[in-house]
Amino acid sequence: DALTSVRTAGQAAQWAGALNAWHGRWRDFIAERTWAKDDPANPKASRQEWWWTHGELRRCYRRLERLFREGKLFAFLDPGLLAGGPVPRTSNLLEGGINSLVKRTLLEHHGLPEEHMRRACEWRCYMRSHAPDPYALIAGLEQAAGTQDREPTDGNDDGYGDGIQANNHDDPTNEPGFYIRKGHVH
DSSP: OTTTTOOSHHHHHHHHHHHHHHHHHHHHHHTOEEEGGGOTTSGGGGTOSEEETTHHHHHHHHHHHHHHHTTOTTGGGOHHHHTTSOOOSSOHHHHHTHHHHHHHHHHHTTTSOHHHHHHHHHHHHHHTSSSOOHHHHHHHHHHHHTOOOOOOOOSOSSSOTTSOBOOOTTOTTOOGGGBOOOSOOO
């Protein structure tokens, strides 16, 4: 597995040479086209006049070649990045750490509006920080919004109760469509 064994700039240059040699050998093969008139049963034939016969292989080569040319394939060897110390060769720490936390948050709360998703991710990351203090954060938000502590009431002052209707099937006046629900209204 030559790609994952690259650890130095010399090995990266050698790998790029091998990629170039591979392309020189297989150039004609990945340039083959399939014509719609030759394969009318193919679903692509109704939309295209021709397509690359080995499109996935061609796309893979082109992606590797482009990433190498842009300096992204072996970014851990970039001298500008190395000035701050060694750079990890993979992003596995991100994928198994912070990124997985953010992805899981977005998956668990997929119905939120975009702004709320962003805030949920910020909150989740904040709660995983070194010393989170959610009560101080919330108190600060309440003060900024100008909210005040409510006076305790006996619960009967507004006539609306808690706003949650129990599902009482024995009451003929009960409207069964207004009790606690989960999910989105469609």
